[in-house]
Structure formats: structure tokens, C-alpha cells
Amino acid sequence: MQRVMRMSEWIDPALVKAFEAEQTNAYRVCTSEEGWVERYGTDVLVSYKDEGTRERLTTELYLWSLAVNFKFTRVFARFLPKQNAQRESPRLVVGDAGANLQTIATERGLQYGIDFAAGYSVGLFIDQRQNRSFVREIRPKTLLNCFAYTCAFSVAGADAGAHTVSVDLSKKSLDRGRENFALNSHSTASHRFVAEDVMEFLPRLARKGEKFDVIILDPPTFSRTHRGKAFQVERDFETLLLKALEVAERKSRILLSTNCTSLNERALEVMARFCLKATRRAGSVHPEPPLLDFPPGAGAPTLWLTLR
Numbered sequence: 001m002q003r004v005m006r007m008s009e010w011i012d013p014a015l016v017k018a019f020e021a022e023q024t025n026a027y028r029v030c031t032s033e034e035g036w037v038e039r040y041g042t043d044v045l046v047s048y049k050d051e052g053t054r055e056r057l058t059t060e061l062y063l064w065s066l067a068v069n070f071k072f073t074r075v076f077a078r079f080l081p082k083q084n085a086q087r088e089s090p091r092l093v094v095g096d097a098g099a100n101l102q103t104i105a106t107e108r109g110l111q112y113g114i115d116f117a118a119g120y121s122v123g124l125f126i127d128q129r130q131n132r133s134f135v136r137e138i139r140p141k142t143l144l145n146c147f148a149y150t151c152a153f154s155v156a157g158a159d160a161g162a163h164t165v166s167v168d169l170s171k172k173s174l175d176r177g178r179e180n181f182a183l184n185s186h187s188t189a190s191h192r193f194v195a196e197d198v199m200e201f202l203p204r205l206a207r208k209g210e211k212f213d214v215i216i217l218d219p220p221t222f223s224r225t226h227r228g229k230a231f232q233v234e235r236d237f238e239t240l241l242l243k244a245l246e247v248a249e250r251k252s253r254i255l256l257s258t259n260c261t262s263l264n265e266r267a268l269e270v271m272a273r274f275c276l277k278a279t280r281r282a283g284s285v286h287p288e289p290p291l292l293d294f295p296p297g298a299g300a301p302t303l304w305l306t307l308r
């Protein structure tokens with residue numbers, strides 16, 4: 001049956017209560033064709049494709065917040081451009097312009113720093129919530145977080161007792177990752193933060209014989225290293241997975257995820273099966289458990305690969 005999306009879908013009060021009960025205050029509150037609204041603590045981010053949508057979503061936000069008794073302190077708005085190069089930081093549209101632009105969001109009891117001034121992305125990808133919970137559930141001993149950004153997956157792994165290695169080109173993002181560890185009172189002593197190109201770092205780990213129980217592969221659609229080397233997800237994801245398999249422990253799990261619109265779950269599965277065959281390894285795949293605050297297909301396509 002085809003799902004018909006209404007003008008905009010706001011989550012209902014029962015789900016707001018359920019999030020509150022599990023100590024989560026970072027979630028999608030509304031999704032429409034032309035934009036969406038997310039909550040981070042007591043702040044709200046409206047993402048929109050045109051000014052009319054921004055105005056409509058902001059008006060609807062007032063009505064919805066009254067209905068669910070949510071008192072927001074600020075509203076930020078972020079334009080969704082067609083080209084990634086045109087992405088900009090959110091701007092404050094409601095609230096105290098003198099206050100600092102950071103806040104803290106809570107997800108299933110863990111805390112993550114949010115920064116509305118740090119760029120287009122604010123610090124936490126909420127559509128990875130179930131995947132972070134899955135990491136906590138399976139309690140890995142070791143976790144390799146590739147393209148770690150603010151190390152949210154590493155925090156989830158550390159909280160479950162894992163030794164983590166977080167790899168990202170951006171030192172600033174890794175510093176925010178360390179801050180996220182501190183926010184959750186986790187010492188960084190048995191955790192590594194590596195500011196390098198994942199594609200170069202993985203072979204180095206393999207040569208040293210290092211292996212991991214969980215490997216997170218959530219690369220951007222496109223990036224360029226400081227030395228000018230390009231990463232293009234459609235072209236390079238397969239090579240990335242082959243490199244990751246070299247450091248994957250027996251019975252380990254590998255998360256494959258992407259925001260690239262031309263790669264869906266089926267494409268990730270075909271790639272995963274091809275790479276298993278190429279490396280003569282056996283395994284199975286399963287999708288991310290459903291996100292109750294996202295209409296089907298609205299989050300990043302995601303697949304877990306479990307090795308035998």
C-alpha cells in the first residue's frame with residue numbers, strides 16, 4: 001500500500017510522552033515534502049526549501065507546541081539548498097539574540113552538545129538514534145567510528161563499555177567529540193581520536209592487525225582531504241567497505257549508512273553482498289529498527305551487516 005504524505009505530519013502527544021519517558025529530547029517533530037522541524041532540548045530547528053514553508057511550519061509549530069505542552073525557548077531556521085556547497089548555518093528567528101548558540105540534547109539518557117553556529121549540521125544526526133541504541137544494546141568491546149563527526153556513536157559505544165577509535169578529517173569535530181565524552185562523565189583515556197583520512201587510516205590499522213567488533217561507516221556524499229583527495233560516496237563506498245572488512249573481527253557488525261539520494265537500502269545491500277563475496281566472508285544484513293518520529297524513507301538509508 002502506498003503511503004500518502006499529508007501537507008505536514010506532526011508527531012502526536014503520545015510519542016512526545018514516550019520520548020520524555022525514555023529521556024530523549026532530540027527528535028523530529030514534523031516532516032513534510034518541503035521541509036521538516038526538529039527539537040534539540042528546548043530549541044527547535046526548522047529546515048525549509050522555501051520561505052512560504054518556513055512561515056507555515058513556524059505557525060504550525062506554535063499550535064503543535066500548545067497541543068503537546070512543549071515550551072520552546074528558541075527557533076532556528078535553516079534553508080535546504082539543492083547544492084551542498086550552498087549550505088549555511090541555521091539562523092535565529094525566535095528567541096534571545098544575546099544568548100549563546102549552544103545547547104545540550106539528551107538521547108536515551110546520554111547527552112550531546114548542539115551548536116547552531118558551527119555550520120549546517122548542528123552536532124547530532126537524530127535519524128541515527130536507533131543505530132546508536134543498537135550499539136549500546138550489543139555491548140561491543142571495540143568500536144571503530146569512521147567519519148565520526150562529533151563522535152555520537154563513540155559515546156554510545158563507550159557508554160556500553162567499548163574501547164573506541166574515532167576517525168575524522170576535522171580536528172574541531174573530534175574536539176566536540178571529546179566534549180561529548182566529558183558531558184557524559186566518560187574519561188577519554190581508553191579512547192582514540194584520530195584526525196586523518198579514513199581511506200588511508202584503515203589500511204594502517206589492518207597492517208597493525210587491529211580488529212573491531214563494531215565498525216561505523218557513515219560517510220558524507222562528497223568530501224576532499226586537506227591534500228586534495230576526493231571521496232565520492234557512489235564511487236568509493238565499495239572500496240571503503242572492503243578496507244573496513246580487513247579490520248572486522250569475526251562476528252562483528254558493520255553499519256552502512258549514507259545521505260546520498262541515489263543510494264537506497266537495496267543498493268547498500270547489493271554492495272554488502274558483493275564485498276562479502278569478494279573477501280570470502282559470510283554474513284547477513286538487517287535494516288535500522290524503525291524510527292517512530294520519521295515517516296518511512298525520511299531518514300538516511302541504513303543497513304547493518306553482521307559477519308559470521
Ligand SMILES: C[S@@+](CC[C@H](N)C(=O)[O-])C[C@H]1O[C@@H](n2cnc3c(N)ncnc32)[C@H](O)[C@@H]1O
Nearest residue numbers: 125147148149168169170196197198218220223
Ligand atoms: C555525515 S558526517 C558523519 C556523521 C556521523 N556518522 C554521526 O552519526 O554523527 C561526515 C563526517 O565525515 C568527515 N569526513 C569526510 N571525509 C572524510 C575522510 N575522507 N576521512 C575522515 N573523515 C571524513 C567530515 O569531517 C564529517 O565530520
